[in-house]
Amino acid sequence: MNGSTGAANRPAGSTARHDEQVSPYAAGFATLRQGFRAAAQRAGAELFEYLHPLNGPDGEDLATDVALLGHRDATKLLVLISGTHGVEGPFGSTCQTAWLNQNSPWRLPEDTAILAIHLINPWGTAWSRRVNEDNVDLNRNFIDWSGPAPVNNGYAGLHDALTCREWEGPDRIGADEKLAVARKKLGHAGLGAIVEAGQYEFVDGMFYGGGGPVWSNRTLNEILTTFAGDARQVIVFDLHTGAGPYGYPALLSVASSEHPGLAWGKSIFGPALATVLTGPSAKTGTGIATTATGYVSDAVRKAIPNARVLPLVVECGTLDGPAVMEAVQADNWLHLFGKIDSPLGKRIRETLRAAFIPNDPDWQRTCLSSSLRYFDRALTDLQAVEIAKDNSRHPGQTPSTVRATVADLVPADDGKITTPAVQIDELHKSFGSLLVLKGVNLTAHAGEVISMIGSSGSGKSTFLRCINLLEQPDGGKVAIDGEVIKMKPLANGRLGPADMAQVERIRARVGMVFQNFNLWPHMTVVENIVEAPRHVLKEPREKAVEHAHALLKKVGLAEKHAHYPGQLSGGQQQRAAIARTLAMRPKVILFDEPTSALDPELVGEVLRVIRQLAEEGNTMILVTHEMQFAREVSHKVLFLHQGKVEEEAAPAELFGSPRSERLRQFLARTL
Numbered sequence: 001m002n003g004s005t006g007a008a009n010r011p012a013g014s015t016a017r018h019d020e021q022v023s024p025y026a027a028g029f030a031t032l033r034q035g036f037r038a039a040a041q042r043a044g045a046e047l048f049e050y051l052h053p054l055n056g057p058d059g060e061d062l063a064t065d066v067a068l069l070g071h072r073d074a075t076k077l078l079v080l081i082s083g084t085h086g087v088e089g090p091f092g093s094t095c096q097t098a099w100l101n102q103n104s105p106w107r108l109p110e111d112t113a114i115l116a117i118h119l120i121n122p123w124g125t126a127w128s129r130r131v132n133e134d135n136v137d138l139n140r141n142f143i144d145w146s147g148p149a150p151v152n153n154g155y156a157g158l159h160d161a162l163t164c165r166e167w168e169g170p171d172r173i174g175a176d177e178k179l180a181v182a183r184k185k186l187g188h189a190g191l192g193a194i195v196e197a198g199q200y201e202f203v204d205g206m207f208y209g210g211g212g213p214v215w216s217n218r219t220l221n222e223i224l225t226t227f228a229g230d231a232r233q234v235i236v237f238d239l240h241t242g243a244g245p246y247g248y249p250a251l252l253s254v255a256s257s258e259h260p261g262l263a264w265g266k267s268i269f270g271p272a273l274a275t276v277l278t279g280p281s282a283k284t285g286t287g288i289a290t291t292a293t294g295y296v297s298d299a300v301r302k303a304i305p306n307a308r309v310l311p312l313v314v315e316c317g318t319l320d321g322p323a324v325m326e327a328v329q330a331d332n333w334l335h336l337f338g339k340i341d342s343p344l345g346k347r348i349r350e351t352l353r354a355a356f357i358p359n360d361p362d363w364q365r366t367c368l369s370s371s372l373r374y375f376d377r378a379l380t381d382l383q384a385v386e387i388a389k390d391n392s393r394h395p396g397q398t399p400s401t402v403r404a405t406v407a408d409l410v411p412a413d414d415g416k417i418t419t420p421a422v423q424i425d426e427l428h429k430s431f432g433s434l435l436v437l438k439g440v441n442l443t444a445h446a447g448e449v450i451s452m453i454g455s456s457g458s459g460k461s462t463f464l465r466c467i468n469l470l471e472q473p474d475g476g477k478v479a480i481d482g483e484v485i486k487m488k489p490l491a492n493g494r495l496g497p498a499d500m501a502q503v504e505r506i507r508a509r510v511g512m513v514f515q516n517f518n519l520w521p522h523m524t525v526v527e528n529i530v531e532a533p534r535h536v537l538k539e540p541r542e543k544a545v546e547h548a549h550a551l552l553k554k555v556g557l558a559e560k561h562a563h564y565p566g567q568l569s570g571g572q573q574q575r576a577a578i579a580r581t582l583a584m585r586p587k588v589i590l591f592d593e594p595t596s597a598l599d600p601e602l603v604g605e606v607l608r609v610i611r612q613l614a615e616e617g618n619t620m621i622l623v624t625h626e627m628q629f630a631r632e633v634s635h636k637v638l639f640l641h642q643g644k645v646e647e648e649a650a651p652a653e654l655f656g657s658p659r660s661e662r663l664r665q666f667l668a669r670t671l
């Protein structure tokens with residue numbers, strides 16, 4: 001793209017450096033760039049570059065690259081932005097490159113396009129800084145520059161302490177004391193609300209929003225105007241790290257007021273999407289600065305005024321808030337007063353990188369795989385909007401109501417079904433006079449992980465058992481993969497299955513992992529696994545055995561195939577039981593407190609397997625007492641209380657800002 005920001009196409013790889021072997025999370029700018037451009041070319045995208053006026057630390061050219069998959073005049077557009085905060089860039093870049101590779105070569109419907117904007121703050125990524133070349137926090141720079149910039153009086157009182165010249169010594173002790181007093185008075189959240197709100201007065205200060213639109217701001221606007229001008233339905237992901245619970249990729253939409261995109265987001269992601277409304281006194285449990293102005297989200301909506309825009313932020317938690325703030329403050333000191341290449345300088349830079357991208361394969365894997373699933377889901381919904389619009393069977397219905405019609409399967413262009421994998425409406429169940437479930441609803445989309453938490457006796461296990469009709473519900477609707485289980489009134493006035501053949505067929509698609517493993521004690525592990533595929537799915541023995549060995553390898557039990565359950569530890573038995581469930585290639589897996597019968601030291605090995613299944617995109621409903629695990633692995637969490645869903649939200653929201661007193665008390669007892 002030509003223009004004030006400068007651009008010219010250039011062959012992929014021309015900026016490659018010597019660090020090809022480095023993990024992408026630790027890679028330098030040139031390697032990230034090379035990987036992205038190569039993936040974009042393989043995917044069949046058109047590539048454009050927007051050259052930055054400065055160079056990187058090795059003298060390399062800096063640029064924001066743009067990959068466009070599909071037609072430029074597409075009306076449906078999915079946008080991925082990485083590196084708004086430079087030091088977080090390797091995460092967003094890795095997501096973009098992995099997603100392009102995952103579905104390569106891409107085949108998109110004619111009016112759907114993907115726009116991947118790679119490292120919008122290239123200077124920040126190259127120099128491992130959160131800010132840009134002007135010390136500007138890009139996510140505070142998208143304000144309306146035609147009027148005066150917001151004033152942050154609270155920050156002004158702390159500026160001297162936050163930017164103390166000394167690294168150590170009496171001035172530094174005094175500055176730290178001043179900040180400690182403020183933190184004690186306001187709490188870390190209160191202090192953060194002031195410091196992270198952004199300020200437009202001190203060019204050398206923290207969270208500086210700038211004095212006008214910076215290069216990255218102008219470039220993003222130019223890209224959006226050029227490539228998104230014709231779009232009418234736009235979903236934008238801005239990829240971040242550094243706030244919220246460790247290793248949990250929260251999905252947020254940040255907005256200063258309600259807009260139609262938010263309702264659209266809720267219809268796609270349900271409670272997995274947390275809406276963060278910003279304002280001078282707004283609060284959230286997500287770790288995002290609600291008091292700030294000038295977010296990228298504001299920019300994308302303004303740049304494409306004729307479209308319905310859903311601006312999303314993927315925010316992967318790392319360290320706790322004070323540790324991240326300390327790392328950012330130290331980095332600000334280094335660039336104001338320190339020596340970048342000194343041992344102290346190197347330590348500060350390493351600390352900053354680790355505060356935003358932990359050197360932890362579990363964190364990296366979880367954040368990447370969950371983010372890719374968010375992209376998949378968003379793209380599927382874009383396609384569903386298109387189908388719904390053209391589908392004369394649904395006149396007058398909005399796309400989201402079409403999606404919510406359980407028994408009405410709507411195949412997308414790529415053949416994917418857009419109905420939920422599991423939908424439960426108003427489920428009721430009594431045992432004698434004991435009313436256990438009083439109208440429970442749940443929707444699980446393909447690839448979603450939902451955890452159910454609640455006190456003992458609240459009905460969690462009963463609910464799971466009703467899903468695959470191990471218990472007969474008294475009322476309500478259960479649909480698996482769009483197929484509603486047919487029920488009929490029985491002589492005793494209750495409901496029962498109308499068609500047992502249908503129940504058997506649906507049960508074969510719903511795997512269940514029990515608390516007590518339920519392995520056959522007289523069969524070896526491998527015989528346990530092949531039993532159901534052989535007799536229910538009629539798989540040939542050889543094929544079933546081969547699959548069983550592959551599954552045993554997956555759960556780390558390759559060596560134990562000939563053992564009997566009694567010769568295995570509890571953790572090993574549960575992993576074998578998971579392999580047995582997977583052998584049926586289930587559409588959805590139900591876990592009923594899979595670790596509660598285990599000794600504490602065996603819990604981890606089972607949770608690792610479940611986490612891996614979540615990362616692979618399996619649809620799972622998990623009843624658990626492992627709160628931290630539920631928080632890390634789930635897209636949404638349901639709190640069941642006395643047979644009703646009391647609260648349902650994304651984990652960051654449910655655990656961070658419980659709304660009901662009952663949930664607060666429950667969490668206080670269990671966390």
Ligand SMILES: Nc1ncnc2c1ncn2[C@@H]1O[C@H](COP(=O)(O)OP(=O)(O)OP(=O)(O)O)[C@@H](O)[C@H]1O
Nearest residue numbers: 431434436454455456457458459460461462463593
């Ligand atoms: N087959 C049954 N017959 C009679 N009552 C039952 C039966 N199964 C469960 N219940 C009762 O239903 C209520 C809910 O039990 P359920 O096992 O679903 O709770 P839960 O939330 O899973 O509890 P926990 O966390 O202790 O496993 C309890 O009061 C239990 O005693």
